[in-house]
Amino acid sequence: MSYQKGVSELKKMRYKSILLSLLAGVSLFLLAGCTSVKQRANTTDTWPKIAQRQRVVVGLDDSFVPMGFREKSGKLVGYDIDLARAVFKLYGIKVDFQTIDWSMKETELRNGTIDLIWNGYTKNPARERTVAFSDTYLKNRQILVTKKAAGIKQAAKMQGKTLGVQSGSSGYESFEDSPQYLKKYVKHTVQYSTFNDAFLDLNAGRIQGLLIDSVYADYYIKHQPDASSYRKLVIGFPTEDFAVGMRKGDVTLRKKINRGLKVLAKNGTLAKINQKWFGSSK
Known part of the structure; x- marks a missing residue:
């Protein structure tokens, strides 16, 4: 190999190395950006947006009787359906129910596909590490x-x-x-x-x-x-304790749900929902 050709090859190798370094840097930057966005989403209080659009999205397994399931007609009914609607009716908020893969519920919540997990969702220490919970509303x-x-x-x-x-x-x-x-x-x-x-x-x-x-x-x-x-x-x-799951940042949403549950317990609505689905006031 001639001296000139050797220099040329060496330059090509250097250019290649610089290019690879730049690409790696861009990838790390994009990854860090995505992670940062997800972290901000999980620490953001989303109540102002929910109140503005007057809608909240609840994720559920729509085959979980009697908490949330579909009748033969396809209509979505259930204990948690009635309870969620009653709570948010107090604030003039409409509830949209989103069917999800139950094994992916925390991921759906973290990604912002849903605002709440409200479907016979058990509160436990493992889940509390990543999810904020409302007060308990039912035992299981x-x-x-x-x-x-x-x-x-x-x-x-x-x-x-x-x-x-x-x-x-x-x-x-x-x-x-x-x-x-x-x-x-x-x-x-x-x-x-x-x-x-x-x-x-x-x-x-x-x-x-x-x-x-x-x-x-x-x-x-x-x-x-x-x-x-x-x-x-x-x-x-x-x-076990059934409670509503939400992102850690949703402090106001949590307060609103807890207050709503107390109001429903006091005005007799909760007892009526219990009677409808369980035949007792629980």
Whole structure:
């Protein structure tokens, strides 16, 4: 190789190195910018925007009876539907309900696709690290549902059996975090996007047990033609608190919801909603 050609090659290598460095810098700048935007979104109080547009967007799993689900006609109904509308009616705000993948609920909230997670959403320490919660408005518990024909009358009878759980649910988190109640017995788990799908497999014998919210199980089984064929087992999981989830920055929104819940409890609206969906004032 000639001296001149060698110099030329060396210049090309230097230019290439500089170009790659510039591209890397731009990428890091853009990434930092996106991260900064997301961080600002999660620390911003969005109530002024909500009040201005007079709309708030609630994310939900629209198959979670009786909290939020669709009737055969396609109409969205449920306990949380009534409660959310009643709270925001106090402020002249319309509620838009957005169906989401439940396993992606926190991501949807962080990205600003929704303003609230209001759908039988359990408050727990893991979620409180990234989500702000309203006051508790309803109690729940994780229970084991089986078919009586399977002969499973206690958690230990799930030894070697297959259990159904919902992806991203508090039930799945409890199953993993507290193995002494059920996990130590179960041989296999199947994750479902909805409890409706899980019940189909339970009824067909493809799974032998289903870990599920008691509010869902009570309502679903009550409305089945063969309700007596199911067994509901309380197996030790502690009670849970249902609350509304929102971004950390939404301090005003949180105050408005908490105040609204108190007003509804005082004026009797909450008792009426409880009676409608649970047959009692809870």
